[in-house]
Every structure is written in C-alpha cells, then in structure tokens.
Amino acid sequence: MEHFAARVLSNRQIAESWRELVIDWPAQAPEPGQFLTVRASPRFDPLLRRPFAFAGFSRERCEASVIYQVRGEATRLLADLAAGARLDTIGPLGRAFPPPGKGERALLAGGGIGLGPVLFLAREFARRKREGVATGEDGLSPALACFGFRTAASVPAIEWPEGVRIYTDDGSAGFAGTPSSALAEEDAGPGRARIYACGPAAMLAALAALAKSRGWNASLSAEQWMACGVGACMGCALERADGAGFLRACADGPVFERDDIDWAAEAARAAR
Amino acid sequence: MEHFAARVLSNRQIAESWRELVIDWPAQAPEPGQFLTVRASPRFDPLLRRPFAFAGFSRERCEASVIYQVRGEATRLLADLAAGARLDTIGPLGRAFPPPGKGERALLAGGGIGLGPVLFLAREFARRKREGVATGEDGLSPALACFGFRTAASVPAIEWPEGVRIYTDDGSAGFAGTPSSALAEEDAGPGRARIYACGPAAMLAALAALAKSRGWNASLSAEQWMACGVGACMGCALERADGAGFLRACADGPVFERDDIDWAAEAARAAR
Amino acid sequence: MQPTLSVQIGPLILENPVGVASGTFGYGSEYEALVELNALGAIYTKAVTLAPRPGNAIPRIVETPAGMLNSIGLANPGVEAFVEHKLPELKTRRAAVIANVAGASEEEYLAVLERLEEAAGPWISPPEGLPISACSARTGIDGYEINVSCPNVRHGGLAFGTDPIQVERLTAALRARTRRALIVKLTPNVADIAPIARAAEAGGADAVSLINTLVGMVIDVRRLRPVLAMGTGGLSGPAVRPVGVACAYKAARAVRIPVIGLGGIMCADDALQYLLAGARAVQVGTGTFVNPRTAEEVLCGIRAWMEREGVERVEAIAKMLA
Amino acid sequence: MQPTLSVQIGPLILENPVGVASGTFGYGSEYEALVELNALGAIYTKAVTLAPRPGNAIPRIVETPAGMLNSIGLANPGVEAFVEHKLPELKTRRAAVIANVAGASEEEYLAVLERLEEAAGPWISPPEGLPISACSARTGIDGYEINVSCPNVRHGGLAFGTDPIQVERLTAALRARTRRALIVKLTPNVADIAPIARAAEAGGADAVSLINTLVGMVIDVRRLRPVLAMGTGGLSGPAVRPVGVACAYKAARAVRIPVIGLGGIMCADDALQYLLAGARAVQVGTGTFVNPRTAEEVLCGIRAWMEREGVERVEAIAKMLA
Numbered sequence A, B: 001m002e003h004f005a006a007r008v009l010s011n012r013q014i015a016e017s018w019r020e021l022v023i024d025w026p027a028q029a030p031e032p033g034q035f036l037t038v039r040a041s042p043r044f045d046p047l048l049r050r051p052f053a054f055a056g057f058s059r060e061r062c063e064a065s066v067i068y069q070v071r072g073e074a075t076r077l078l079a080d081l082a083a084g085a086r087l088d089t090i091g092p093l094g095r096a097f098p099p100p101g102k103g104e105r106a107l108l109a110g111g112g113i114g115l116g117p118v119l120f121l122a123r124e125f126a127r128r129k130r131e132g133v134a135t136g137e138d139g140l141s142p143a144l145a146c147f148g149f150r151t152a153a154s155v156p157a158i159e160w161p162e163g164v165r166i167y168t169d170d171g172s173a174g175f176a177g178t179p180s181s182a183l184a185e186e187d188a189g190p191g192r193a194r195i196y197a198c199g200p201a202a203m204l205a206a207l208a209a210l211a212k213s214r215g216w217n218a219s220l221s222a223e224q225w226m227a228c229g230v231g232a233c234m235g236c237a238l239e240r241a242d243g244a245g246f247l248r249a250c251a252d253g254p255v256f257e258r259d260d261i262d263w264a265a266e267a268a269r270a271a272r
Numbered sequence C, D: 001m002q003p004t005l006s007v008q009i010g011p012l013i014l015e016n017p018v019g020v021a022s023g024t025f026g027y028g029s030e031y032e033a034l035v036e037l038n039a040l041g042a043i044y045t046k047a048v049t050l051a052p053r054p055g056n057a058i059p060r061i062v063e064t065p066a067g068m069l070n071s072i073g074l075a076n077p078g079v080e081a082f083v084e085h086k087l088p089e090l091k092t093r094r095a096a097v098i099a100n101v102a103g104a105s106e107e108e109y110l111a112v113l114e115r116l117e118e119a120a121g122p123w124i125s126p127p128e129g130l131p132i133s134a135c136s137a138r139t140g141i142d143g144y145e146i147n148v149s150c151p152n153v154r155h156g157g158l159a160f161g162t163d164p165i166q167v168e169r170l171t172a173a174l175r176a177r178t179r180r181a182l183i184v185k186l187t188p189n190v191a192d193i194a195p196i197a198r199a200a201e202a203g204g205a206d207a208v209s210l211i212n213t214l215v216g217m218v219i220d221v222r223r224l225r226p227v228l229a230m231g232t233g234g235l236s237g238p239a240v241r242p243v244g245v246a247c248a249y250k251a252a253r254a255v256r257i258p259v260i261g262l263g264g265i266m267c268a269d270d271a272l273q274y275l276l277a278g279a280r281a282v283q284v285g286t287g288t289f290v291n292p293r294t295a296e297e298v299l300c301g302i303r304a305w306m307e308r309e310g311v312e313r314v315e316a317i318a319k320m321l322a
C-alpha cells in the first residue's frame, strides 16, 4: 500500500451517472477485489477518504482504472477532475479475490456499484488466457462472467472482455434477467465451482445461498462505510457469521468467503 | 438587494494572484463603494459568503465586475470558475461613496484589495464626463485618481480610466510613491476636497489624518469579517469614533465618513 | 393530501414549524428584501436586554470548518428602544414573533419580560385551533424565548443554563408574569441536557429550544492571540448539527413539552433529522447567512417529504423514529 | 538554531510533541506502510479493556460536515491478548507508547493497569533529561492514558469523566499503582472542564489530554432511524477543533500539569492553536484517516514555525499567547 498524488489520465462518462477514472499507478500492482481510497476535497467537507474498487490495471502502462457512480458530494467532486489533475490516493488496499481452487469453475457476477472488481477479475482472466497463464477450471478462463444492469441506458460504454454476458432487468440490452439467475443455471457439482461477486447486498445474499445449496465456494466483496481504510479504526465492521464478533471490510475484506459473513443478515440490514 | 445565480462571463488573471471576475447583473444597478457577497462552495467548508466590492458595472450590457485577490480557500474556488458557471450572488449591498459636495474636489486613492471600489468610482467619473453628467468640483471629473501597488508585477492588466495615476512602491511602474503621498500634495482649501479611498487600514488612517489636517471630507471604505452581509448579525462591527458603540461594516458602511470611525485605531488593530 | 404544518407551542399555534433563530435575523426587516417573511413560521428576535448593549469588542466572528464562532455579546438597543422602534413593525408580521430575552440576573430577565408584556398588552389568542397568523389583532409579541445559554456574556446567562435549580426558578418566575408562549433556550455545554430540560418543564415552560452555541476558540498563530477579541465565542453552523440532533433526541425523551430544534440546519433533511429526533419545530440560524432562503427551502422540503412519506401532521414526525 | 522539540509528561520525556490519538491508529502497525512511525512523539493505543470487546453493533461510523461520528464501542481484544500479541511489537517502537485504558468500573480500570504493569515490568527511565526514545531497553508501555470519557459505552466511562470526585478517586487509585506517566483523558461534554482537570491533577495525574469526542447523532431521514446502530456516537474531526482549543485553553489555566491537546488537528497551524492555548503536546486523530501523513506534517510545520518565530523550546509555546 502506498500514498501518493496520482495523475488523472482520463475521466469519462460511460453511462448515466457512471464514469470511468483512469490514473497513473506507479505503485504496487493491484489485484482484482482490492481497492484504493481517495481524498476528494482538499478541505473538510466532505471529510473522509472514499473507497473505490479497482476496475482494471495495465502493467505495461502502469495505469489503474476505477468505475464509479456519481452519488454524493465526493463522487461529484471526482467527476469534475480533468486529465492532468492530481488525486490524493492510497492503495492497493484489502484482500483480493483468491484464485479458484484446482478444478473449480469460476462464476463471475457483478451488479451496479459492484461492476468494477468483477470486471477487473474478468479482465485478468482474459489477460491470463491471452498470456497462457493457467487459472480456473480449464486453467484459462471463467466458466461464466455476468454483469447485470437495470436497463440498456445503464450499461457502461466500455470495452468488455470477450465472453462476458450482459443482463438487463428489462431485456433492453443483452439478456433479460439477472446474473444470479444466470449462475443458478450452472450445473457444476459440489466443490466444482466458486462464485466471484460484488454488487447489491441482496444479490450477494442470493449468491451466497446459491453457493451453499450447491456446495460451491463463494468469494464475495462487501461494502461498508470506512474511515481509515487500513484496519486501524474498526469503523468498517461487518458481523461474523459465527457470532464471534466482527470483521473489518477494509483489512479482513472487502472480499470475504461464503461463510465468513451472514450475507442474508447484511442484505436485511441494507434493506431496512 | 437581490439574491440570484449570476452567470460567470469571464474570470481572468490580471496580475500575480489577482483576477477580474465579470458576471451578468440582471439586478439593481450597483454604485461605487457597494459590494456583493458570493457563496464559493455548495458545501460547508468554506461556509460563509464572501464580500467583494464592485469594480465596475455596465448598464448597457448588465454586467458587473469584481477584482479580487486569491488569498484563501473561497477565493481559490472563485478562481476555478469558468465562463458559463453559476455563482450564488447577493447584491448590491452597503453604502456607496456619496457624491462630492458642491465645490469639492474628488481625490481618489486605491491600494491593494481596495482597488475595486475606487476603480469603479473613477470609471463612473469617466462615464459621467463622457455623458456630460455633472459631478465633482468641475462637475465632470476627479481632481486626482491614484492607485498604489508594490511593484510593476502587481499592477493589474486592465483598462484604466483616462487620467488615472499608477504608483508603485519601487517605482518599477508609473510613479514611485504611494497614493497617500500624492494626495498630500493637493492644495485644496478646507471644505474644498473630499478623499475617496479604499485599501490597507494604514493607508486609510493616513488619509483620514490628512483630510482632518486639511479640513477635507473623506469617504473611506472599511473592511471587516462578515457573516450575514445585510445588517442582521452585528458580526461586522467597527468601533464608532465617538465611543457610542459600533457601526456595521455591511449595512452602515462599508463606506464611512472621516469622523465615523477612529481610523488610526483600526489601523493599529490591523497591525497588531 | 395537503399536510398539516401547524405546530402548537403552549397557547401559540405556529402556522408552520420553521422559524429563524435569534441573533441571526435581526428583527426581521434586515432580510426583508431577500426572504419571504410571510413564509416563516416564527421570527425569533435578536436578544432583548434591559439596558442597551453595544456588544463585545471586535473582531466578533471567525469562520471554522463547517462552522463559525461569534461573540456578538447580545448587542441590542435595550428593551425601551425595542419597544419604541421594533415593536410597531413586528405587529405587522404574519409569522409568530418570539422575543428572545436575556439578562445577567433573574431580576433583569423579569424586568425585560414585564416591560415587554406591558408594551405588547394582553395576549390575544386567535380563534380556537387557528394559527397565530389568523389573528386579526397582533400584539407584536407572540411568545418569549428565554436565553439562559449565551456563552458570550461574562457573568451572563451561561451560569443559569447549566444549573437545573436556577433554570426552574427563573422559568417559574417568568411563567407567573405571562400568558404568552414561554420557551426556554438551552445550552449544549452541559454533561446532560435532560435535567435542564426537565427543570424548564417543571418551571412551567411551554417548550424548550436547543441548541445555543458551543463554546469554542480560534487562535491566530501568526498574531499569537485569539482571533476573537473576547477569546472564546459560540460555535454554530453545520459543524454542530450532530450535537444539536443528539440534544434534541435526549430532551424530547426527557420532557412532554415540545422541543424546538436548531443548530446547523442547512436544508430540509437537516430539519427532518431534528423533527425525527423528537423536535416539533425548528429554527434556522447560521444557514440563513449562507443562503437567506434556507428557511423557505426547509419548509418546502418538509412539505414534500411529508407528501412522499404520507405523513399528515408535521407534529407526528416526532414519533416516527424507529 | 535547532529548536528543542522534546516535551516532559511527568517522568516521561517525549522526543517531540506530536502523537497519534487512541482509536485512530490501532496499535501502530496498521499504518506502518504509510506513516514513518519513528517520526511520532507518541502512539496512544486503541483502548485496552479487561475483557475482549467485539465493539458496538454496526454501522459504527458516519460522516458529518467537517467531522465524523463513531460508535466503535472500544472494540479491542482485551488486556490478555494485548499483552500477548501487541506488547512485543510495541517494545520495538521508537515513539513513546501510551496505553489507553478503559473500563466500566473503577475495579476494571485498576485491573487493566495492574495487568499491564505486570506484563511490561518496572518502568525503566532513560538517562536524566533524555527522551524515552534514547532508552536502550524499552518496556512496550511508557505511560497510560485513562479514558474516562468515551461516549460510546453504555454504563461506561462517561459517568466518571463528568464527575470530579470520581475522577480524582480513580486517578489516585491508578497513581498508587504505577510510576509510569499517567494521563487522564477528559471529555468536552461538560459545562466546565476546569474542575475535572483539577480533579485529575489532585489525584496525581502527570497530564490531562483533551478532548475526547462530543456526543452527536445523525438520523437517516429515508430510513427513519439513526444512522449509527447505537443511536448516538462521538463527534471528531475539524468540526470540533474550536471546542477542543477552548477546552485546552481553559484546562491549561486550571492546572499546572501539562495539557495534551487534540480534536480536529489537520495541519501544523491547528496544532499550534492548541500549543498556544496552553497545551504542551498534541495528538492527531481523525486527521490521520484523511491524510496518514498528518502527524508528520504537523511536526514539520511546528518546527518551521518555531524557526520562523525564533522559539527555542516547544514547551515555551504554551506561554506565548498574548
């Protein structure tokens, strides 16, 4: 993890209220699932750094990208950054998606704000396939990589890795349906697949339940408000499924395994 | 006084750390000495509106200008505004420079942050002269209009009204010296001149003393931190010279008469 | 559905819950050109004291992160000038006029209130159930807000505001002298606001309002002295909003009389935080400096929120917190 | 001239006045990759309690204008795990290590301190006049900061921190059990911090540190409930800085022992405000979250300011206010 003033290389709109930020990344190479934090304002309102997952990384060009939704003040300020601007950045932070185990099919699902890390993972699979580095069941590629959006207008205009499937709730682009329903059609046996997902809490809960019912592993990326982002403040706690206290989203996660967290309880909390 | 979202027409650098902001002004016409307040950030740090004197106004084009120094956060944010941006604006506010009395020569002196209002006054004299509207001793123009700067680099690149004299401390542009010393060379008799000035507290104190010793009137524009800018909060108080309490810079001023305020005490306070 | 916005504070029914806070709105006319005064539920005047007060030495204000300090020192022309110069104009207002009363001793508070009662004459209540704005004959004063909490006066109100016994005694003495709405304004500079709120209730207050400012200080590190001439000042603005909401929450659970919430309200959501915390009405202070239309926008936003959430009476929001 | 930055806190000489605040820096290693730990004057650990504490229900933090609320609830692994897992590493630090101690009763505070004394062994003081960093054999604990002021624990420290009698008694009991520096951390949630500071001094504290957080609340107006699971939380960050400086100013005039100032320090000027107010040392809390290098930059800026102003000893700044 490093702290530096990253240079903004581009910052373009890719869908309604969605943008892709590309910054130079002269630091340690990030892995899919990891995140960075940025300070959006030199003043104190908004005050805290904001976490964003890496959506991609080019080792050749030393460039990292983030896909973000303009939601509140910090992301509005981010949206104003022009190429050449400096952005106070810390990263890479947190636990990455683990590689699939031997003989495990990789099933990827990303939705909404969870697009970035899953896209990065899909991109890494694609790269490894290109470069012939073995990962996944066939050693080269995920069995499935699905991304869900509400409607065609919310599908980001980016370069999608080969083989990725787009779902929209209303069928206005790609397939009609959700990544969760797509994954449910997979027929891998117990221990023969691992779900990789990031997205709304309800989607993660559904996927955790699916994984459990099929005996699959699942590596799911959770969200929680953060203050320090490095494991020092205990602010980003998530309840452990075993009742033995809490896990830190920033340092123990954001990627957790299927049974680390009670994903259904998280979804209920988010919906409350 | 009106409150509206003014459109930025231009915002250019005119000297080191000095800028001129031009905005559309569809509201009541401002007079020299009056000011406006702006909200520099939609968030709360910086929080309070900032006051700036009008530096010019075009009745034909309904445009007002402000000359400002980039000092802290609010002015830094102002400096970032591009043409077309909106600026939350209230004005015109405060007491304007009164017209010179019959037979009074108008002696104008502006320094530093006090440039704007005195420039506006000089411009108005020039306009009236063009339009043949009688003001000043000769009914048409000030006897003297002097602006002081540290050095050539701090003299703003603007269109100066005809007849204006520029002074620099080091003589690197215009005359060597200060507006105060220039005014001291005037020989008008008691009651035959009125000083109009805005600038550092020490300059105002010197001019008030000069006016007193010559028996001239003086209309001097003071500064004080403001919260409301409209006379409601009593925050911008200045001590009355007669000891009978306080005057509000925003509503009783910012232009005060020679004997309203103990200008020497103000200068001492500013220097402390 | 048109939501009902009126709020009852003792004998007084406010047309709507949004007022402007004492010391931030002068006596109303200062903001007349920028604010639709008729849209306000109440105008809380600048403090009125027995003698004229020029106010504290200058500088009196300084900005802080998301806040400001003031040490105005209750600058006001005194009760006689208030009666002569401000009262006539205040009689013409549609909004409820609440006179903010301050003093350095119990006697002073009583003397100010008595003089105001005398000048305004007997309380004329509007027809049963109608807001004060419906009253044909207005007296210029519809209630009192007793400032027992100003941090900016030496030997002043602060001592009162932190001691339940004194608060109850002062409130009872004032209560005996007026039928108008009696609101006691509390300070957040206490370990627990609940006993102070209960003391005001026990003394017969119709409501408590809170918070006044928090004691704060800014030091000029170049001039090696406090920025404010008085050293400390009172902190207000969005920075203190969480403190105010917590105080409103606690006070609303400590007393049965209405709580009026203020401190850092900049938008409708901020005001709704106070209402959900248990306040029945709110005041906008520093927010008006930043955006004179804050109170109007707050009212608009509360109405829209009520329509969206299907809430019929604004007073019901106080019970909606999960 | 090289300014002297060391600061004496009872038996302990800190190499420089800038520490990192309890609860915002873990036990040091969390920030190791981003912060030059050797540049710190002191590390105040996360609170240590007798039993392990998982901490409060979630969510635990929320941002506010120029501030944040936390209700972490003193989450920590308990004194035994601290001794086993954290102490060895803390012995390797150059900075002074101050263990922040919390408890729900006097007995708990005493038990934690006794266990820590036992584990760390006797206090080894460096050669006369030298900072603790010059000590060849470090014990892992150079002092204690007694948290009598956490707003986030029910039946917890807050009662202690607002009552001078309890503060004095607790301090005296702890004093009898350690020769290490004993710092009592005070809450700003009181009407007057002076009597509490005096109580700590009377009990034998070597210093008081202040401020802990202010009680605050944020309500989610869409979900109709407080954002934090516990309802209220503690407000920190630049929003509270003026309150902290005012408290430091008052406390420094109430006691002869050093005051350690904190609350909203984001840059050297903020720290200098505390030092000019009378504090001898400072801590950076929330500022580290925003910029992990805050403490380093603060130290750098203090040094530059001293050079500019011609101040030789950092401890002298406490007397420089006009």
Ligand SMILES: Cc1cc2nc3c(=O)[nH]c(=O)nc-3n(C[C@H](O)[C@H](O)[C@H](O)COP(=O)(O)OP(=O)(O)OC[C@H]3O[C@@H](n4cnc5c(N)ncnc54)[C@H](O)[C@@H]3O)c2cc1C
Pocket (backbone or CB within 6 Å): A035, A046, A050, A051, A052, A053, A054, A066, A067, A068, A069, A070, A071, A072, A073, A074, A075, A076, A113, A116, A117, A222, A223, A224, A225, A226, A249, A254
């Ligand atoms: C590990 C991690 C990775 C993330 N990756 C991405 C990403 O790749 N792309 C992206 O667009 N966003 C991502 N987020 C969320 C992102 O941090 C927030 O959207 C951002 O902080 C909002 O800041 P703001 O000031 O614009 O909005 P705010 O005004 O702070 O918030 C706007 C809304 O979002 C909610 N919100 C804000 N932060 C969080 C949070 N941490 N958890 C849950 N709700 C929150 C608020 O309650 C509010 O309703 C990630 C969050 C985490 C914890």
Ligand SMILES: Cc1cc2nc3c(=O)[nH]c(=O)nc-3n(C[C@H](O)[C@H](O)[C@H](O)COP(=O)(O)OP(=O)(O)OC[C@H]3O[C@@H](n4cnc5c(N)ncnc54)[C@H](O)[C@@H]3O)c2cc1C
Pocket (backbone or CB within 6 Å): B035, B046, B050, B051, B052, B053, B054, B066, B067, B068, B069, B070, B071, B072, B073, B074, B075, B076, B113, B116, B117, B222, B223, B224, B225, B226, B249, B254
């Ligand atoms: C009636 C009036 C008219 C003004 N007209 C102009 C103008 O035409 N052009 C111009 O450049 N500036 C003018 N000013 C000053 C201007 O308002 C401040 O420079 C501005 O508010 C600084 O904001 P900031 O956030 O950039 O700096 P801050 O960080 O707020 O302040 C930077 C420095 O300026 C000092 N300062 C800020 N505001 C004031 C104030 N009101 N009085 C004294 N010192 C202050 C601060 O103490 C600090 O040292 C005027 C002020 C008043 C009261």
Ligand SMILES: Cc1cc2nc3c(=O)[nH]c(=O)nc-3n(C[C@H](O)[C@H](O)[C@H](O)COP(=O)(O)O)c2cc1C
Pocket (backbone or CB within 6 Å): B227, B233, B235, C021, C022, C023, C024, C046, C047, C070, C072, C074, C100, C147, C150, C185, C211, C212, C213, C235, C236, C237, C238, C240, C262, C263, C264, C265, C283, C284, C285, C286, C287
């Ligand atoms: C400039 C100023 C003057 C004030 N004067 C008074 C006063 O005279 N009487 C009073 O009760 N409160 C006074 N207050 C306190 C406000 O009424 C209010 O309680 C406080 O500012 C918190 O609200 P806010 O954050 O919305 O400003 C004053 C506040 C400010 C900022």
Ligand SMILES: Cc1cc2nc3c(=O)[nH]c(=O)nc-3n(C[C@H](O)[C@H](O)[C@H](O)COP(=O)(O)O)c2cc1C
Pocket (backbone or CB within 6 Å): A227, A233, A235, D021, D022, D023, D024, D046, D047, D070, D072, D074, D100, D147, D150, D185, D211, D212, D213, D235, D236, D237, D238, D240, D262, D263, D264, D265, D283, D284, D285, D286, D287
């Ligand atoms: C997340 C968080 C956790 C904290 N935990 C503790 C703690 O365990 N013990 C303690 O004495 N203070 C604790 N504090 C209070 C800080 O040490 C400090 O007193 C307060 O935050 C004010 O300083 P700041 O504004 O610089 O953060 C905590 C503060 C925060 C923000």
Ligand code: FES
Pocket (backbone or CB within 6 Å): A225, A226, A227, A228, A229, A230, A231, A232, A233, A234, A235, A236, A237, A248, A249, A250, A251
């Ligand atoms: S954000 Fe501080 S521990 Fe995770």
Ligand code: FES
Pocket (backbone or CB within 6 Å): B225, B226, B227, B228, B229, B230, B231, B232, B233, B234, B235, B236, B237, B248, B249, B250, B251
């Ligand atoms: S700034 Fe409020 S009275 Fe002048």
